Amino acid sequence: MSSFTLACGRLMAYHLSGSASSTKPVVLLSNSLCEDYTSWDRVTPVIETLGYRVLRYDQPGHGRSPAPATSTERAQTTFSSLADEVAELLTHLKITRLHAWVGVSMGGIKGAYFAARHPNIVQKLVVADAIACSPTVASAPADVFANRVVAAKAAGNMDQDLKNTATRWFGDAWIQANPDEFQRMDVSMKTTTFEGLEACCAALSSPDFDLRPLYPSVGQGADEALIIAGEKDADLPVKMQDMRAQIEASLKAHGKAQSVDLSIVANAGHVPYVDGFQQFTEILTKFL
Numbered sequence: 001m002s003s004f005t006l007a008c009g010r011l012m013a014y015h016l017s018g019s020a021s022s023t024k025p026v027v028l029l030s031n032s033l034c035e036d037y038t039s040w041d042r043v044t045p046v047i048e049t050l051g052y053r054v055l056r057y058d059q060p061g062h063g064r065s066p067a068p069a070t071s072t073e074r075a076q077t078t079f080s081s082l083a084d085e086v087a088e089l090l091t092h093l094k095i096t097r098l099h100a101w102v103g104v105s106m107g108g109i110k111g112a113y114f115a116a117r118h119p120n121i122v123q124k125l126v127v128a129d130a131i132a133c134s135p136t137v138a139s140a141p142a143d144v145f146a147n148r149v150v151a152a153k154a155a156g157n158m159d160q161d162l163k164n165t166a167t168r169w170f171g172d173a174w175i176q177a178n179p180d181e182f183q184r185m186d187v188s189m190k191t192t193t194f195e196g197l198e199a200c201c202a203a204l205s206s207p208d209f210d211l212r213p214l215y216p217s218v219g220q221g222a223d224e225a226l227i228i229a230g231e232k233d234a235d236l237p238v239k240m241q242d243m244r245a246q247i248e249a250s251l252k253a254h255g256k257a258q259s260v261d262l263s264i265v266a267n268a269g270h271v272p273y274v275d276g277f278q279q280f281t282e283i284l285t286k287f288l
Helices: 042-048 072-077 079-093 106-115 144-155 159-177 178-189 193-207 214-223 238-252 277-287
Strands: 003-005 012-016 026-030 053-057 098-104 122-130 222-230 261-265
Touching: 003 026, 012 079, 026 042, 026 106, 042 053, 042 277, 053 079, 072 193, 079 106, 079 144, 079 178, 079 193, 098 222, 106 122, 106 193, 106 214, 122 238, 122 261, 144 193, 214 222, 214 277, 222 238, 238 261, 261 277
Parallel strands: 026 053, 026 098, 098 122, 122 222, 222 261
Antiparallel strands: 003 012, 012 053
């Protein structure tokens, strides 16, 4: 694990595989809320065998990256600010081009924001199991992210939130059938602090979070794209069809890739690189 200091003064923890002198192209892995970068531990060697270096990082309040110090700062967290922090990381590492950004859930959302805000860095963009906008923008009956923060604060710990998250992601049957893999993920998930939940949920709840106006810029910022969804991840396999179509249209408008696929990972949930590991890595390997 390495870390560097962001312009705001907060540390960002990261891991870049390979030697410092390596010229191999880099694949960045960006994970969801409520887990740290070790959640990618099984995926990383698969990508490395293809001849790439792998860059992973911890978002605020997860793993070894501290959250913003005050509630005011946490409330100001947005996907734009999170994407710009990754840009700072790449500048620090002198990485001017990513072979791919592979993002799941809010990691995928950040990838789309990054491509729109920092063009000509990402060659291949993978967005998996990601919503297109905040509950506020979607006029949802309830803001699930704000409610999670309220409940965790009332409980005084993250225990129930993480238990609920694991059940929602994997289901009891998978957890019982895969005790070793669940134990690995449980360790990863328990690195999430309340402050990290608060900061990241602020981005997910923000009225500024809306990918739809950004889709035309995503096509300018990336050269190719792939959409992935876990088969059992609520209605995302259907809802992400619109994201696929919009990004495809944007790429074509900029004279780039002619098609964007939406690949469904069978029997997987919200983090398909875990419970759908074999199929997810096969899909990813082919795209990379």
